[in-house]
Structure formats: C-alpha cells, structure tokens
Amino acid sequence: MEYEPWLGERDDLYEQLARIGKVVVHPKRIELLELLCQAERSVEALAAATGLKLTTASAHLQVMRQARVVTTRREGTRVYYRAAGAEVCRFVTALGDLARARLAEVEQILRDIGAADGEAERVTRSELLARVRAGDVVVLDVRPPEEYEAGHISGAVSLPLEHLEARLFELDPDVEVVAYCRGPLCLLAPQAVARLRSAGRRARCLEDGMPEWRQARLPVTTGAQASRRSPR
C-alpha cells in the first residue's frame, strides 16, 4: 500500500505558483504592480511613472497579464491595466511587510529618504476613524488625482503632493492634518507631513496607506471630489 501518488501533478502545482512568483522577481514589475493596486492606468502612463521605455513596460505588463495578476480594458486606442483582484493587493502588501520585517536595508532606505520625519507618531486607523467622526481632523489624500478617484478614505480631501504649497490656504490652520498615501513604502505622505510642519501646521501620517485601509474593510469612496473649493 506504499504508493506516492500525483508526483507530477504536485510539480505542476508549484509550477503554477511560480508563475505568480515570476511577477515579483523584477523590481520594475513590483513597482508597476504597486501602482496598479492604487488605480488603473494606460501603458503610456505606467511607462512614464516607472521610467521605462514603452516597449519594455509593455513587455513587463505582458508577463503580469500571463500570470493573470492584472487585467486590461480597452478604451479607444489605449489599453488600461489594473490589478486583477483584491488578492493581488494583499499579496503585494504581504511582500512589503515581509521586506520591512526581514530586510534591515529597507528600513534603512526609508530612514535615509526621510520617511522617518513623518514616521514617528503615526496615526492608527482606528484613531483616525474616531477623530474623523468627531470632526477634529482633516484627512488629506496626497496621491495623484486618478488614484483618489479610484478610491479614497471616505471624507478625505484630495490634495496631491505637488500642489501642496499652492493650495495650502485651503486648509484651516487650526485643524490637525492626517495625510496618507499608497502604503508604508510610499513617500508621498511623509513628504507632505514634513512640508506641512515646516509651514507651521500640525500634521501626522496615517499608518500604512490606502490598500491597508481597504483590507481592513474601512469605508472607501470612489469618484472625484465634489466641490473643488471650500473643503473646510
């Protein structure tokens, strides 16, 4: 009765898992995937955002599509890519968590880069939720507008980092600001907080970012900002 069944099939199984592993073996593919977890984008936009040549970006996207971690939607002459499901974002999040936990280099880079400035005393999700309900903070989404529109923390105001100084006047100086971005490896929110503080405002970062907020099943809103003026 000693039989070792399904040897070939077991190998096939791991072969399939490796199809997905292949997606995260290349730095640029990870970068692409992280972007796609925030919002869908055209090939051109993805190439620009990651600094890849168009054909190279397309090639990477094909690899990811073959592994079915991304899907596409055609609109006229352009093709929009997006993450194929929530599991994709969870996987990318788990990768980031693992890297932060095990690779001292990652924390070191984040420190060098100045993420440390805003890093201290981050706001927890539950604290933010409570204080938003109490109405004594402004939540700032500092990602690009497309990403805000694809899904943001309910009640958050869109103020892309690049417009921070120009639109500073929109923010009530007496209300503390909580900024968030793409996640713990994204630098937008820490930079925003640093700049806000140097402008004399009270500001902190949210722990993690949008994907984690989603994964915690906290309230998310999609669509553009209602009124552009008076986000008071």
Add this chain to the structure above:
Amino acid sequence: MEYEPWLGERDDLYEQLARIGKVVVHPKRIELLELLCQAERSVEALAAATGLKLTTASAHLQVMRQARVVTTRREGTRVYYRAAGAEVCRFVTALGDLARARLAEVEQILRDIGAADGEAERVTRSELLARVRAGDVVVLDVRPPEEYEAGHISGAVSLPLEHLEARLFELDPDVEVVAYCRGPLCLLAPQAVARLRSAGRRARCLEDGMPEWRQARLPVTTGAQASRRSPR
C-alpha cells in the same frame, strides 16, 4: 520647486523587494518554503522531501537565506533551516491565495488530484473550535510527526497519513473526525478524509491548514503527543 527627489533610493527600495521576490520565482523554492513554514528541517531532509539533489537544495537554501526569509541553526554536523518569521508564512499564504483565486489551473489540478473529494463541506475554523469545546469531534493532524511537534491545533491528535490504516483502531468509530494538514494546497488531509470515508467513518477536512489557524491566532500547542495510546 519642481524636484524629483530620491530617484536612486526608490530604485534601491524596489531592488530590495525583488530580493524577496526572487525566492518565490522557482517552484522548488516555494515548495521548500512551504515546508519550512511548518517546521524546521535539515538540508538533507529538505532535499529528500522535495526530490532535489543535496547540492541543489543547498544552493536554493542559500538564495533564501540571502534574502533573509529563512534562518539556520546548527546542531552538531547538521544545519536546520526554518522560516525567519511569521511574515514569511503570511507571504506564502498570500501567494497561495492569489494563485487559487486567479489561476484556474490551480483549482483544476486540485480537482484532478482528488482534493475535491474532501473539499466539499469543509469545516470552518470557528465551527471546529466550538465543536472541540463541546467535545463531539476528534481533530486529526495528518502531517508528519515533526510538524505536529513544531506546532499543532490544541487538542489535535497526531496520526500521520502513512499510518492511518494501521492505527485506525485508535479512533472511536462513533465520533466524527476533522482532519487538517499544511494548508489549502496540501493533499494530506483530503487523502486522509477519503480513506476514512471509504473505511466507513464520518470525516471532513478543516478549511485551510495550520498556518491559517496560526494566523487567526487560535490556540496552538507545541511538543510531542502526551500519551501514545488511548487518544480517545
């Protein structure tokens, strides 16, 4: 004021993430990692379990160690490898979830292989917990004994699949059996359930396996079985 800071550092960051991605690009490395999430093992044991030559297995393990997803412990002339932390198991779990969700091939293989037999009507973790407390099921850990000793569901009985028939008499025929193994991609529990049923017993699989039970922070016990006889 238009400056694009830290370009190099950002690339470094993704380079680091890719170090971890590299670990899961090779089917055998995924297989090794999954084993290491269950219990520590010597190089020799790992090579045997995965069907790799010793030197090849060692080479793969070096890659994984460089990425710091595994660590080692020396005991006399042999070296035991183990997963470097809980994040590693979460990452592997996320990979498996993603593969199951997105790759129809994976589900197909699981079906072909007969995992489907025990697949239907799996027991949920919370149901199991309740029924264990009520005392009307036997929980069976069908993994190899080392893995049982490294951590098992509290109250579970160790009965490795290979000894199932020989030790069937130890199980009370009137009590339903719930079997579990390494996770949703592991075939031990489904096989055990199939065999138990063909022996006329009532038996079901637990949803998922040990890592997921741990991740749910449910009670885990380590160490060998107290009394070998009378696990009634």
Add this chain to the structure above:
DNA sequence: CTCATATTCCACAGATCTATGGATAACAGA
C-alpha cells in the same frame, strides 16, 4: 481610405539563473 496614436509583436545580444559533480569545510566520535 489614409493618417496618427497607442500597443503589441519579434528577433537578438547581453546578462542572469540553474543543476551538477568534485573539492572543501565543519563537526563528532574513536
């Protein structure tokens, strides 16, 4: 139908990865 735009396909050179056998290193026991 023709043109312009956005993507994908293709072929290829250069880089990287993998499996393997033989040599080397670390250790325990006699």
Add this chain to the structure above:
DNA sequence: TCTGTTATCCATAGATCTGTGGAATATGAG
C-alpha cells in the same frame, strides 16, 4: 589525529530572462 557525516563552495555548460529598436496591429478621426 584520523574517519565518516553533513553541508557549503566552486566552476561551468545550458537554459531563461531583459532591454531594445523596428515592424506589425488595432482603433478613431478626417
């Protein structure tokens, strides 16, 4: 110290992956 066991290191041939420019496709506008 010598020997056997377990694991790592090393060199290498063969396979796979990447980036790239140029050609081919698909779509929408005239």
